[in-house]
Amino acid sequence: MRLRPLAASIAAALLVLSPAIAVQPHPVQHTWNGDLTLDQAIRLALKQNPNVLKALWQIEQTRGQIIEVRSEALPHVALTSSYFQQSKSLLAGRGGNLSNSTAGTNNTGSNSFNTSDLSKQLANIPGVSQSAAGQVASAVQNSVSQAQGSQPSTSSFGGGDISWNVDVQVTQTLYAGGAIRSAINIAKFTDDSSYFNLRDVIDQTIDTVRQQFYTVLLNRELIKVQEESVKLLEDQLKESSRTVSKPAQCRVSTCCKARSHWRTSSRN
Template sequence: MHLVRSIRRLLALPFLICASLALSAAPAPAAEPPPAIPEQLDLETALRFALEHNFQILQARERIREQEGLIVEIKAQVLPQAVVGAGYGITDKTLTVDSGSAPGSPKDKHNWQVELTVSQLLYSGGGVSAALSAQKSSRESSLLGLESVINDALLEVRTRFYDVLLAREQIKVQEQNIQLLEEERTIAKNRFEAGASSSFEVLRAEVAIANAQPDLIRARNGYRTAIDHLRQSLGYANPGVTDPGRTPEFVGDLAAISRVTYELQAALDAARSNRPELKQLLVLEEAYEAGVKAARAGYQPEVSLVGGYTYRKDNRSRPNGFGDSLDGWNIGVQANWPVFDGRATAGRVAQARSQYAQARLRTADTTLAVEVEVRQAYSSLQEAAELVDAARKVIEQAEEALRLADSRYAAGTATQLDVLTSRLSLTESRLNQLHANYSYNVAVAALRKATGQADPFLLKP
C-alpha cells in the first residue's frame, strides 16, 4: 500500500516539472553574484546569459532535482530493506519472580537485544512494474517540460531585446523630428526678419517644437522601462551595483530579417509533431495509465521475503550479567492481503481513472490551443510582412513630400502649415516603419516557437 501511495505522489506532481538532459546533469548553480554590467550587449549574449540565469529555467532545474529525489524514493520500494534495532531495559526486582523461588526474590533486572531485519518485496499485484513505468514516463516528461520552459524563456528574452531596440530607435526618430522642427523655426525667423512672413509663423514653429517634447520624453521613459523588463527576463539581479542607472550599449538594429515563408498546413503539422508540450502530455498519459495499474494493485496481496538475525541477553544467566547471550537467525515469507478496506482501494482506483481521463482531455485541449496559437502566429507574420512593404513605400513618399514642401515654401508657393504637416507625416512614417520591422522580427520568432522549433541561438555549433 505504501508503494501505491508513493506512485500517486509522483503522478500528482505538476506536469511542467522539467529539466533538459544537459542541464539536469549540471551541478546546482553556484550562489555567485551576476557579472558586472557589460559595456555592450547583443542578442546572442543576452540569450546565453538567460540560459544560465533566467529564474524560470533555474526553477525548472531545481524541480527536476526534486522529482529525481522522489523517483529514488519510489524505486526504493523494490529494493531490499534492512533495519537494525537495539534495546536495553531494566525491570524492578519486585516484578521479576522466578517460578522456583519465593515471591519477591530477585531474578534478572537487566535485558538487552540487538536485531537485524531484512525484507524484500516479492509481489505487489503489478505495483512494482507500474512504479517503474511511471518513473520512466515521468523522467521523459520532465525533459520535455524543460524544453518548453527554455523555448518560452528565450522567446521572451528575444522579444524584450527587440523592445529595447525599438524604444531606442523611437528616441532617435523623436530627436530627428525636433531637429527638423528647429530648422523650420530658424527658417521662419529668417523669413520674419526679412519681412517675408509674420511672427505667427515663428510662434507656430515654437508651438510645434513644444508639442513634440512630450513624445520624446515618453520615448526615453519607454527605453528605460524596456531595459528593466529585459533585465527581468535575463534574470540579472545585482543589488550590489554601485550605479543602478548605468546600462550597456545595445548592439543590433530592427531591420527586417530576410523573408521566411511558411505554409499553414505544414506549420500545423510541425507543431503537432514537435511541440514539447504535446509530447509531454502524451508521455504523462502513459504515466497516469500506469497510475491506474498501481491503484488496482491495492486489490492484490503483497508478498515479502523476511529474514533476520537476533543477538540478545540470556535470561538464564547471571542477574546483571552481560557476558552470556543467545543469537540466531530466522527467515520466512510474509503476505498481506487487504480483504476489506472500507472500499478505500476502490476510491483510489476511481481517482486514478479520473486523472487518466483528465490527462487525455488536457492533451486534446492543449492540442487545440497549439493549433490556434499557430494560426494566430501565422496570421501575425503575414500582417507584419505586409506592413513592412507598406511602410517602406510610405517613408519614401513622405521624404519626397517633405522635400517638395520645403522647395515650395522657399519659393513662396506653399504655407508653413504644409511644411509642418509634411514633417509630421515623415515622423509618423518612420515610427510606422520601426513598428513594422519590430512586428516582423517578433512574428518570425513567435511562429518558430509555435511550430516547436528551437531558437536559432540553440542550433549554433
C-alpha cells in the first residue's frame, strides 16, 4: 500500500480547504458505520487531528507575516484632519463684525478689541473675581495687538469662527540598510518551515494510525483464538464432569472463567 502519495494528496487537499477548516472553531465529529479500511482511517485522522489543524493555522499565520513585511516597502498614505469652531458670542465681545471679517475689509474701528465687554463676561462666571477677569482681558488684548501688528488683516473661512485643516502625507522607505529585504527573507524561510512542519505532522499521524490500526487487527485475531480456547475448555469440562474428580473440575472451571474474563476485557 502506497501511503506517501496518499499523504501528499491529502496535504494538498487540506491546504486548498484550509479557509473552510479555519472557519470551524472545533473539529467536525464523525460517526462511522460498517467496516473501516486503513485509507479511510488515515483520511479521518488527518481531518480531525488537532496537530494537523494547528500546522495549517501556522501556515496561514506565516502568509500574513509575509504580507505584513512586504507592506513596509510600499508607499504609505496618512490622512489627518482638524476642525475648530469658536462661539460667536465670544467673538462678539471683541466688537468685531463677522461679515466684515469674511469680506476681508481692514476696518480697525469695527474690529477693535473691547476689553470691558470681555472683562464683564468673565466676571459673570462663578468663582472668577473682578480683578482676575481684568488681568485675563488685558493679556488677551496684548496678544491680539501683537498679532494685528505683525500680520495684515486677511479674510478667514467661515466668518472667522470656523477653521479646518486637512493634511495628506505620502511616505515610502527608499533605503533601510537592508532591513526590509532581510525581514522578507526571514518571513519566507518561516513559511517554508511551516510547510515542512505540516509534512512532518502528517507523516507522524499516518504512522500512528497504521500502528493503532494493525494493533486493533492483532487484538481481534487474539480474541478469536481465546474464544476457541474457551470453547475447547468448556468441552473438556463437560467431558470431565463424568469421569474426573471434583478438584480437577474446579481447576478447569477456574481456567475457563479466567479466559472468558480476558476475552471480555480485550473486546472492550
